[in-house]
Every structure is written in C-alpha cells, then in structure tokens.
Amino acid sequence: MILTVLSLLLQITLLPNAGNWLTPYEKSFGKKTATYPECIRYYQQLDNAYDELKLVEYGATDSGKPLHLAILSLDKDYNPASVRRKNKRVLLIQNGIHPGEPEGIDASMMLARDYLQKKELRANLKNVVVLFIPIYNVDGSLNRNQYSRANQNGPESYGFRGNARNLDLNRDYIKATSRNAQTFAVLFREWQPDVFVDTHTSNGADYQHTMTLIATQKDKLQAPLRDYLTSQLLPQLYQQMQKQKLPMCPYVDSKGETPDTGLIGFLETPRYSTGYTTLFNTIGFVTETHMLKPFPNRVQAQYAFLDILIRLVQQDAAKIAAARQKADQEVLSQKQFALTWQLDTTALDSITFLGYAAKHKPSQVSGLSRLYYDRQAPFLKKIPYYNTYRPALTTTKPVAYAVPQAWEEVIDRLRLNRVKMRALRHDTSFTAEVYYIADYKTSSRPYEGHYLHSGVQVRTEKQRVNYFAGDYIITTNQTANRFLVETLEPQAVDSYFNWGFFDEILQPKEYFSSYVFEDIAAELLQKDLNLKKQLQEYISQNPEAAKSAQTQLDFIYRHSPYYEKSHLRYPISRIIN
Template sequence: MTATQDNAYPTPYESGNHDQTATWAECIAFYERLAGHFPTVLRWAQIGVSDNGIPIHAGVVTADGEFDREALQRQRRPVFFNNNGIHPGEPEGIDACMALVRDFCTQPDRLAALGNTVFLFIPVYNVDGCLNRQTTSRPNQQGPESFGFRGNGRHLDLNRDFIKCDSLAAQVFNRFFTAWDPDVMVDTHTSNGADYACTMTLIPTQPDKLGAGLGQFLRERMLPAIYGGMDQRGWPTSPYVNCVAETPDDGIADFLDLPRFSTGYAALHHTIGFMPETHMLKPYADRVASMRTLVEVVLDFTVARAAQIQELRREAKAGAARQVHWPLLWKSDLGRPASLRFKGYRAVRTPSSLGTYQRLSYDRNQPWEKDIPYFDRYLEDASATAPKAYLIPQAWREVIERLQWNGVTLERLTQDQVFHSARVYRIQSVVSRAGPYEGHMFHDEVVLVTRAETVHARAGDVRVSLDQPKARYVVETLEPEAHDSFFRWGFFNSVLEKKAGFSDYVFEDTAHQMLEDEPLLKAGFEQWKQDNPDKLSDPQAVLGYIFAHGQRHAEPEWRRYPVAGLN
C-alpha cells in the first residue's frame, strides 16, 4: 500500500491511539466509501434488520469482480466467511476486518492472493449491542476506551441463539449462512478466564464432533498449520484455555461447541469453524494485530487447500444423507489426554480482605513453561438410530420455519395419511435449569420412552426425509435428547402440561373405580405408596398419581413428543 492510499482510507482504530474501536456508524460509513470507490473489489449490501430495526450489512470481496452468489456457486468457488461483532464489547475483529478489506481494495497483490476464493464478511453482527456503547460492561478487560455491549435489543446473547433464533439477527444469519454455505468460518471474540502469556487462543470446531474426514483433516492438517503460521508471524497461539480445574496448571480441555454457538452451528452444515479468543488483559493493539493475523493465516490456508476442503465437505454431506447412527451427546475423554507446551504464570492464593476465602491471582513476575494435559478428544455419550424421515404436524410452525431457514428439504402432505408403527417418544421426565437461560427454561435432562404407535397425519403436515445433505441439522434439532434440540429449548413445552384437572371430592370415587378396572394402574399405585409414604396424607398427591397414570382420563397428547419417526 502506498502512503497516499493508507492515508486516504484509515480506520478509526488506526486514526486514533490504537486504543479505540470503530462505532457502528463509523464502520458502516467506512465500508460504504470503500464500496463506492472500489466497486470491482467490494460488493456491500444490507441483509436484514435487528430487533431494534437497525440495518445488518454484509460484504463480498472477490479478485475478479464476480459477486453474484448463484454464479459463484455454479463455479464452485470456495467461500471464507468472517463474522465480527457478535459480542461488540469484544471488537478486535471489527477493526481488523476493516483494515483487511481496505487492503484488498488498495493492494492489488493482496487481492490477487485470494485466487478464486470468496471473502465474505459481516462487519458487525450484533448491531443493537454495538450501539449500546459504554466503558464498563466488561469489568475484566483492558481497553479499548469504549465499546459495545454483549446483549442485543432483546438482551439476548447472540452466541447462544443460533438454533432457537429468538432474535431477528439470528434469523437473518441462518438464512444468510445457508444461502452462501461457507467452507470455513472465523467468528471473532475476546476471552475471559485465567491469565497466561499468549495473546491469542483458539476454539476450533471440536474435531471428533465435526466427524468424518473433515474432523480428521482439521485435527491433523489444518490446526497444526494454523498454530505453526501464528508462531511464524510472531503471535504464538494456544488452544482456548478451558481449565479442567481452577488454573491451567492442571490442564485444559477442548471447548464443546454446541450448536447454540457459532462454530457448533457451522458444524451442522459441515463447515469448519473457528472462534479466536484474544486475551482480555493484553493491550488492545496487540489483540487487534493478533486477530488480523489469525484471520489471515486461516484465510491463506483455506485458499491453498480449498479444493480438498470442498471435497471433504461434499463427502460429509453425502455421508449424512446415508447415515443411520447419529451421536446426540458428547463428553470429554478424560482418559486420553495429549500433552501441550504451555506458558503460564504462577497462581497465587492470598486471604481476601472482602471475605474469609482465599483469592486467586496470577503473578506475571513468576512465569512458567511446561507440558500440561490437554484433553482434546470427545466421546459419544448418547446416540440414536435415525428413522428414514420425521413427521412434523403443521401446528408446530416455529419448528418448520427454522428448518426452512436452514435449507432443509420439506414435503407437505397433500392428503390425510395414516402411518402405522411410527416411532413416537413419550416424555418420561425432564429436569430444567433453575433459572431462565437466554429467554428460555432450558431442559438440561430428558428421559424418553420409545413406542411404536399409529399416527394420523393431516394434509399440510410436513415429512422431512433424512436422505438429504441437511440431515445433520435435522437430527440434532428434532431428536429431543440432542444437546441443543428444539425440545430442550422449550419449543414443545405445551405438551408437558396436562390440560384437564379434577376436584378431590368428586374424583375420590372415580379413583377407586379406576383402580378396580385397571390392574396396571393398581400395581403402579401400590408401588408408589411404598416409595412415597410421606405423600399419603396429601390428597392432591394420591389422587394426582391415579389421575395422571390411569387410562380413563388419559390425554393422548400429554407428554407425547409431537414429531414422529417414519421408516
């Protein structure tokens, strides 16, 4: 870049003291100016609005000036996607992306290095939070001088919203991501947690969970190249410091990127995802520089190995259409740690002046370097044999529309049909977390009973075949036991409520008759009495058991998961 060009398009970060980040208005104006001056390099457009009605934008950079998505996809062009500002209080990616896109526009050699790869980016995803600008919302972070807020206009954390899509932003993202189908994604963040030497840490899509050839390629080829490239460029990088105990001394474990998070969501589409996390206590200038370096290192690798990544993704999609065994839950393999060379600081514990506990601090004057356990493997903790298709009653339109946003092929029944021996789940029990979680009462534990039942479907109900590339998204959202299923997020909560009730003084006689008429109910009730002697003095508990477990007043829909499996 020439000095004239550099001075002509400085970012707000570069114009200031390197401790300032661009406001939303400055960021949008910057890209609008670039797009106007470099129309053959940058295509810039609004892709939706936030819950507060603020425009959400995206940009496309190509070396040959082709921006039409359908044309690019016909040419099978690789797509690299950089998402920024999901947490606007972690704005390094916002500033780094601005400088990188500027350099694409003003440096012909840098642009040419893209080859036929498409550089796709969202400059600020959480635009509501970016406008909520302050200096104190991240109490443990050093700089910049002011920044945005984690929550959006509905006080939602957008990095927990990719599956449930409560926010308009997530709905926009689902459709945008699906339309472009990126091969590699980098979603930029800043970490909280322990203190240690390196500025950059990295959360990749967990390779075991990503699975198939993609997971092996990520672990054996891509991650070593990224860590090596960061070392060579002066920004040694560690896996994300997810401590297995209180400090890194005892080891760290891979972060389980569930589909609620960006990289876990990307995995449902067989996209390799990265979540770089700069360290909160490092100078902002270092965090921005290391973030840009990380994005460029991953981009350069993607450009060089694009054909192999694309082929592995095609194989993964084809394999998903044929897959029968589906992992639903994962757990860290604590019995097979790797060894990681780590640079940390001595953990010091001293009496707190605020309470009677020992406070933890890290002494940067006592650095250490040693091998620590690194638990980088995950095991299946639960799985399911998937049916050939799922049947979704049309009444559950919120579920159906999310499948549509993610490119799932659906078939609307044109007439009423009866399906014999359909797989139906009965919800035996659920345990929900104590308080609200991102606007929902999340179900942490689900116990199911599987039955073969006859299901009567109506014209307009939806059949979802698993013989399609989007099968993974379908299974991990519709199987109730999966980590981030629609059931766990409460989309089907109404089936957990019994709609009819009883009056004690009337139902007492009915209960006696039910016990005489239903031997299974009587046997269950006798066992219940033995197990719950403390409840026998409570008429609501006694009669409630008989009412809930008897057949006379049974409600077939109660605790019946509405989505059935078809074979």
C-alpha cells in the first residue's frame, strides 16, 4: 500500500528544491513513525528550504522542550492578526496528543512537504493558512516504547499516552493543568482557527472501516455552523473519502456490546480538544484510524482526510467565514446557555456500516465465553445512529461575573483564553446573585489529577457582596461567553468548580465546643420560636437526630448567626443589573 501511495505522489510535478525529502516513515517503507527529534528536524529543513513555511516555538511543555507550530502560508504572512485581516481561513492540525497513535504525525510531515513542492496542490492554499502542531504531547513522544498499545498493529515503536506529569492531555483542555494545555490556549486564541483537527487511533470493536470520525457535536454548535457542518462539510468529507476508497463512519461508540446494536454520537465536553474548540465557534474533528489496520493504511487514511479537508476549506472559504461571523454574533446576544446535555434516544437516524460478524467462543485463557469478530464474515448494513443531544440544564447568563482576585488559578486560565476582564480600582459593594452549593458528588478516585465533582445542586440568594480593588468584573458581551458560562457556572459539566478549583469553600473554618454552645443553643431556641419549630420538624423527619445531642446542636448552629456565611458559598457572583 505504501509503495502505491509513494508512486502516486511522485507523479505530481515538483517545485525546485524538492531533493530527497522522504520522511523517516517513507524511508522505512511504512514500518516506523518519526521520533520527536526526527519530526522537528524535518520541519526545520522545510523551513530552511521554503519561504512559505515557518517553524516557530510557541511556548513550554511539561517536558521542558518547546511546543512547535509549523505555519504554511503561501504569501509568507505568519502574523495571525494580519491573516485574519486578509480574510483567510485558518486550519489547525494537531498531531501526537497520544503519541502512541502517530499516523497524523507522519501524514502531516508528508502533507506539508507536498503542499510546498507540488504546484498542483498550491491552488488549495489561496485563501487558507494551514497550521501544524507536529507533536503536541512532546513529553509522551520522548517516552518511546513497543508495548503500551497492546491492541495496535504497528508501527515498530511509538510514544506513550501520558505526558511528563502522567496526564492524558485530551482531558486537560479546560482545566489546563499541563504547560502543554496552557501553551495551546495561547496559540489557539491568537490564531482563532476556523477548523481544527486532532489526529488519533481508535480502540474498541473490529470493523472494515480504516477511518472513523468524531465531528463537533452538532447540537452544541451555533445554528449557522451546525447547518454548514451537517448539510455541506460532513457530506462532502464522507463522499470524497468514499471516492478514495476509504469509506468512513462515525466514531464507533456502541449502544450495546457490538456496533450492530447502534452507534452513539460522541459528546465532547470541554475537557476534550473539540469540546474546548467548540466554545469559540471552531468546527472540530477527531480522526480515529482503526488500530488493527496496517500502519501504512492508517497513515494513508489520515493523509487523505487532511488533504480533502484543506481542499474543502479552500472551496468553502466564504461560506465558513459567513457562518462563523453569524455564530459569533449569536453568542454575543444569546441569553440561555446549556450546562449539561442528555442523549435523545427517540431521535433515531441510521448509517451504513461495514462490519464483521460478532461471535462468541470459549476463551483459551479462562475457558469462559469470549467475544471475537469474524473477519471471514464481513457485512454491509444500516445500523441505528443516535446523535441528537438536548440541553438537560440551562442557565440565563448574567450581565457580568465578579471574580475575586484571590482565585488566581482561575484568573490565570481566563487570561490564557483572552477573556476580557476589568479590575476594580476601588473597594466597593453591590447586590448580586450568589450561589450556595446545596449538594454535589465527588469521585472516590482521582481522575487526571483531580477528584472530580458532579451532580452539583445550588441555591441562589441575592446578597450585598464586598469586593476589593484588584478584583475582576467580567462582562458577558464578548465572543468568549460560552467559555465563561461553561467554566464559571458550577453546574456545568467541566466547570472550574467541578474540577476542584474552589474546594476551599467546601470546608468550614470555625465550629463550636458543645459544652459551651449548649447554653447558647438553649437561649436561641427560647428567643426564636421559628427556629424551635424548624428543629422539631427536622427531628420528626430524621428519627436518628432525636438520639444525638450533637446532631441537634449542629442543626441549631447552622441556622444561627454564629454559622459562617462563607461556608459553601461559591465565590464568583452573578451581576444581574
């Protein structure tokens, strides 16, 4: 397969300086993927040989090595503001977030070379600037091995999924624990790409498709972008890949044990790459080549998809610009925002799926029944596809959020994402909506370095709140509105509260000595008959409380002026007027 691909590529007319530009992947006849030094050195050679490509160091990673960005721009303009003024579309291709899934790394190296060297391809860059992140997880790429992808068919060796802090970087976008993610936020917000691709290799079921695709969840996009994606861009991508004899299907996330039970559209929350990019009205794709297909076939599929996408972005440059402009305008005026989503199982579609029959046989290990896919029994049939999500919880955006300067980790992340903020010049107070955390659940084990919260319930109070010079007011009249709502509203799936950035409020700082508070509690009950009634109702509803003096004292304390008002009070307030 790789020899066929190379022979086709070499038939195209080359520009001067073509020379011997075979990549490490090509030199190995499809057996090896480029190492980190080989990959960066290759882009440096392209930079030295061609004025239309520039390789820049964008910022830090947890490995201590820089994150590189290769900018392919025919008019040699490498300034993001200038590129936007020229009304060019920006396509960002990210590779190696999971370096054990390296096809995009090698495909992008060849793609960048070919678009520099082959005249026939350059017309596709007239209105498009292509950005390549050669290897995003530099740390994991340097941790090379042959065994961590136990289910994968090649290459000979590859990088590791975890980064230098053992983080899965495709769970780190919104919380930005890693320096990799912090650098990505700067890069992404400076360039403001119209379309984003994150290249991967799948795990899971066996089937005939070499490539499956996660597109930005359509129901999370603003209407102009959703309509363009679903009615124009996606159909063309599927048609063009079919013409290349690389038929795609949506990412295989099965409703039941096997794909023929139906597929469920992937819901990418902002922890994931395309869930994050959607917050800023960028259309996103995650390409997932199948782990069991030969490595050259997987690289070929990635190359074909990226090439087709560049051509379509060029073809639809004006449509994409118009859809995105309308989407940005909608976000500015939008009042209601979704915080959580639920799959609508009544909205059923169907797709054509090329699968293998799923069967069972006795395991040679346990002797028990085990699943296997029979490649001697391929099938083509329509299967159910569930890809409609409805908002399960919504909120009305405030006029502004007030964020105390004490919460520095949160403010740093807002800055990284170019959120417009105004620091107060003087101490002040004003009436605002304040949340109290009424209930929440916490994972029993750490997830990506955090004990993640979920199922958050809040109660709202209007209070006079004190703020100080240096605290921040963030108005919701900016294109970052969705980012603000989904990070600062505690009930949002990937809110900063759920990621544990405000855990300090969950612990009270004062309490009472029972033998002292006994007398105070008795006096409170004598003076406040309503409190006495509340206590009695509480005991009647909680029989165990009748047997516990401490429980009854605690109830009185929590309903008394002595109880600290800051306990469970979410520190970011909502300014309504």
